[in-house]
Amino acid sequence: MPLLDVRELTLHYATKMGDVHAVDGVTFAIEPGEALGLVGESGCGKTSLALALLRLLPDNAKVLGGQILFEGVDLLRLPENEMRRVRWRGISMIFQAAMNSLNPVYRVGDQIIEAMQTHLNISYAEARRRVAHLFDLVGLAPELMDRYPHEYSGGMKQRAVIAMALACDPKLVIADEPTTALDVIVQDRILRRIEEVRRQLNMALLYISHDIAVIAEVSRRLGVMYAGNLVEFGDTVAIFQRPAHPYTLALMSAFPSLKGEKRRLRGLPGEPPDLLRPPPGCRFHPRCALATEVCRTQAPPYAEVEPGHCVACWHPQHRRCA
Amino acid sequence: MSPLVAVDSLTKLFPVKRRVFALRVRHYVHAVDGVSFAVEEGEIFGLVGESGCGKTTTGKLLVKLLEPTSGRIVLEGQDITRLRRGPALRAFRRKVQMIFQDPYESLNPRFTVFDTIAEPLWIHGVRSLAEREARVAEILAQVGLTPPETFMFRYPHELSGGQRQRVAIARAMVVHPKFVVADEPTSMLDVSIRAGIMDLLLGLRQELGVSYLYITHDLAVARYMCDRLAVMYLGKIVEVGPTEEVLQNPLHPYTQALIAAVPVPDPTYTRAPPEIKGDVVAAVNPPPQCRFLPRCPRAQDLCRTAPHPPLVEHRDHGVACYLAGHG
Amino acid sequence: MAVESRVRLEPLWRVRARLFLRSFRRNWALFWESRIGPLGLGIILLFVLMMVAHPILMATVWDPRVYDPIVGFDPDLVGKHPAPPSPAHPLGTDPIGRDVLSQLMWSTRSEFALGVTAALITVTIGTLIGAVCAYFGGIVDAIFMRIADLVMLFPFIALLMVLRSVIHLDLVRLALVMGVFSGFGGITLTLKAQALTVKVKPYIEAAKVAGGSAFHIIRRHIIPNILPLSFLYMMFSVTGAVFTEAVLSYFGLLDIRMSWGIMIHTAESAGYLGAFGQYWWLWAPPGVAITLLCFAFYLVGRGLETLVNPRLRKR
Numbered sequence: 001m002p003l004l005d006v007r008e009l010t011l012h013y014a015t016k017m018g019d020v021h022a023v024d025g026v027t028f029a030i031e032p033g034e035a036l037g038l039v040g041e042s043g044c045g046k047t048s049l050a051l052a053l054l055r056l057l058p059d060n061a062k063v064l065g066g067q068i069l070f071e072g073v074d075l076l077r078l079p080e081n082e083m084r085r086v087r088w089r090g091i092s093m094i095f096q097a098a099m100n101s102l103n104p105v106y107r108v109g110d111q112i113i114e115a116m117q118t119h120l121n122i123s124y125a126e127a128r129r130r131v132a133h134l135f136d137l138v139g140l141a142p143e144l145m146d147r148y149p150h151e152y153s154g155g156m157k158q159r160a161v162i163a164m165a166l167a168c169d170p171k172l173v174i175a176d177e178p179t180t181a182l183d184v185i186v187q188d189r190i191l192r193r194i195e196e197v198r199r200q201l202n203m204a205l206l207y208i209s210h211d212i213a214v215i216a217e218v219s220r221r222l223g224v225m226y227a228g229n230l231v232e233f234g235d236t237v238a239i240f241q242r243p244a245h246p247y248t249l250a251l252m253s254a255f256p257s258l259k260g261e262k263r264r265l266r267g268l269p270g271e272p273p274d275l276l277r278p279p280p281g282c283r284f285h286p287r288c289a290l291a292t293e294v295c296r297t298q299a300p301p302y303a304e305v306e307p308g309h310c311v312a313c314w315h316p317q318h319r320r321c322a
Numbered sequence: 323m324s325p326l327v328a329v330d331s332l333t334k335l336f337p338v339k340r341r342v343f344a345l346r347v348r349h350y351v352h353a354v355d356g357v358s359f360a361v362e363e364g365e366i367f368g369l370v371g372e373s374g375c376g377k378t379t380t381g382k383l384l385v386k387l388l389e390p391t392s393g394r395i396v397l398e399g400q401d402i403t404r405l406r407r408g409p410a411l412r413a414f415r416r417k418v419q420m421i422f423q424d425p426y427e428s429l430n431p432r433f434t435v436f437d438t439i440a441e442p443l444w445i446h447g448v449r450s451l452a453e454r455e456a457r458v459a460e461i462l463a464q465v466g467l468t469p470p471e472t473f474m475f476r477y478p479h480e481l482s483g484g485q486r487q488r489v490a491i492a493r494a495m496v497v498h499p500k501f502v503v504a505d506e507p508t509s510m511l512d513v514s515i516r517a518g519i520m521d522l523l524l525g526l527r528q529e530l531g532v533s534y535l536y537i538t539h540d541l542a543v544a545r546y547m548c549d550r551l552a553v554m555y556l557g558k559i560v561e562v563g564p565t566e567e568v569l570q571n572p573l574h575p576y577t578q579a580l581i582a583a584v585p586v587p588d589p590t591y592t593r594a595p596p597e598i599k600g601d602v603v604a605a606v607n608p609p610p611q612c613r614f615l616p617r618c619p620r621a622q623d624l625c626r627t628a629p630h631p632p633l634v635e636h637r638d639h640g641v642a643c644y645l646a647g648h649g
Numbered sequence: 650m651a652v653e654s655r656v657r658l659e660p661l662w663r664v665r666a667r668l669f670l671r672s673f674r675r676n677w678a679l680f681w682e683s684r685i686g687p688l689g690l691g692i693i694l695l696f697v698l699m700m701v702a703h704p705i706l707m708a709t710v711w712d713p714r715v716y717d718p719i720v721g722f723d724p725d726l727v728g729k730h731p732a733p734p735s736p737a738h739p740l741g742t743d744p745i746g747r748d749v750l751s752q753l754m755w756s757t758r759s760e761f762a763l764g765v766t767a768a769l770i771t772v773t774i775g776t777l778i779g780a781v782c783a784y785f786g787g788i789v790d791a792i793f794m795r796i797a798d799l800v801m802l803f804p805f806i807a808l809l810m811v812l813r814s815v816i817h818l819d820l821v822r823l824a825l826v827m828g829v830f831s832g833f834g835g836i837t838l839t840l841k842a843q844a845l846t847v848k849v850k851p852y853i854e855a856a857k858v859a860g861g862s863a864f865h866i867i868r869r870h871i872i873p874n875i876l877p878l879s880f881l882y883m884m885f886s887v888t889g890a891v892f893t894e895a896v897l898s899y900f901g902l903l904d905i906r907m908s909w910g911i912m913i914h915t916a917e918s919a920g921y922l923g924a925f926g927q928y929w930w931l932w933a934p935p936g937v938a939i940t941l942l943c944f945a946f947y948l949v950g951r952g953l954e955t956l957v958n959p960r961l962r963k964r
Contacts, residue, residue: 041512153601183372183539185598188583192595210513213585217593236589254517256546258569258584265546267517271482287514385858415860428851432873434668441869442859451661475664493855 002029003204009066011052020275022048024228035205037219039212045228046208050174055083088119092170094161094178102149109145112164119168134163139193155186172204212251224248227273227283234309244311247284290315324399325360326533327501332357332393334379352605353379355557366534368548376557377537381503385420416446419494423506425486429478435489436474442497461492484515503535541584545569553577556605556613563639573636573646576614679956686952692945696757703754718755719906722746741930744919753934756908763824763894768886770828776879779840780871783848800834819904827890836882840875847874877957884950888943895939909935
């Protein structure tokens, strides 16, 4: 049984202008201990999806359909008090603006201890011991737990936030662009830390990023999102070697590379669609070079192109990438 | 031929006040510290480094948004360091422009696209409305916002991020500058939009014969855009040379670490960790030794005693390291 | 370079007019949605109606000898003044036989004139100083901020008392003094804070790089971006001005012939305020009018706040 099983999740935001189709019919699963990557551009619904998993969506969001099964239990039907237990001990999250999610007036260690004590029913001394251990795990000197956030650098804050997310031994950690604001050298260290901790604690990781190179390094399997749809999903190596969706291919050729021959980039024409009025048929068709009549009228089926490698496209590509 | 822009020992110190007991001690952040380089006509010169390395400050010094503490900036053979006002400054403002990082904040929300792009024209004495309209339409077409009349009277909030950045580029280019400082113009944009903006900037170089100082933290972007590259660390240039040369054969340990830390978009590739110690510290009253010393994995006795190493020519590029060329 | 328009555009002024109308419509819709804003506006319109109706009534149905707000007298009710409301005098008469409703309506005009003039002066000064201080900082900023501190700590009423003994303090002068005084006061702090958030925006740097002078940047970039907030504070300033006038008139410190404050003052000085409730028509109408008008401007201000501060907006 997968740890997390998301089935046909559809999620809209009600606005004055109409409904924003933020997430539409997304299906995927995370196995225990697995590192799964989710890649997509801003506004593709990846953050909404993460918030939906924790039921932390803003008030104007409405889940129109689907299930989120965590260890077999549908989180969408769970009462709020039970959901609160899931939130720290089952699934925890490292937020995008993690550096600002520490309260400046409390010592960093105390903030984590407080979270532990509310969720785990352990003594202060025990919690302190565990925070010291967590600090060690994320590469922070345990003495730092008695310091205030302003005494930390950006990278240190990020590590403290990771320690906080790990505080209650969650089975799944969702990391939403945790290194986006950081410099490459710090990013490298954080990524290595996350991977090490994940292996040691055998927890599952859902890593969300716009950076396909980071995703390549952290994930074993990955999903590609575009305009609220999951357009491709499968083994990371398979997707990088044989991207089947034209959008995935475009993402890969839009990135300049440091290694190998210098090549011309191919950006995509146009802009991502307005999700208030998503285009009919395949949402990618207005920007797709391969679009035909069927793409303009009917949504493509989400089907396997090879075992474990699914794609939502009428004209899936095979072996087009070197 | 003399270079288009020559920068000589440019230094910018920012005072930070700190109280030590009753004494008020003045400390200085050495944001830019004795930086020298030259940009040739038609060249794209890259400035890369992590946040806080002084690359943006250098850019702002070059467009005279900041006044240098010492050093010289020479544009087309004319020393513009002490230019304060008058027609000479006006002429300078016409020749040197800047493109900012954040397309959401660099456009006045109350200005239409026309207002934004026509503003520099008006400032530089184009008083005929018809001429301003014609030139705005022309530059809009050049930056790929076609047909121009559909974009001219939109407000920034009616444009996407990529379109906004094109407007910002149009504003910089409409006065036909010779030199443009581009401060991370693609870092806030979506991946699929970035390539288009980078290609636009490369195209405009050909069409308008403009040179760029291209500031970025992304080495891959620098590789795509720049002819030559300077790597900055805590206010100092540590390595400079032709882009491919610097990126393929880095000689400075910092450049090497920086390159090693860039994620590789290939899941089958295992990247070795970069060799670097500790964290960046702000350059407040830095000691005279090599700036990189506290983080250098290969520091020798010489590095601990000698002052910060000068930029020395090694093979095809300049390196500020005593150990460069010694294995 | 050929100066030939390749695109045939409609004239710029027409485009601007269209854009202005469009944004006005959008803002009006938001203002309307705030509910309290339109309510305030409705009350203000009611007062405007009263103001306009007065001269018409005086010219048609009201006999000036009886109904003049200052020198009128109803001879039919000699000895009975102040008379309670009656068909002839819907709000009764005051201790010296003048019609209260007529006084109330007549005073509306001066209240408006005073409030709006004072607020306009306050906000103009505040906006200019705020923008200039924020842009230049340093010594300019320090000087104006110390003045603002001084003004805020200064007992304004006491100042007016002193001033009154020196000059003839009529409505126009009062508006001027109040406008200038509060213009240098607290409002500059608020508007400067707003201007500071504008000043650090990259588009200001872009304007500098384009060669824009300080004057140009303040005029074209900073002031237009703080103007919505200035307008908002103007509404609150009207409230302040009307209130201050009422207080000063009540104490008889102004050289004004008639106002809502004077109406209460008249009742008080003739000793009719002591029997509270008995002679209610003397103090209640002007009291309610003052409260209602101030309240109306305040409501309009709050309604505008949803426009100025998008965070207050409903999605």
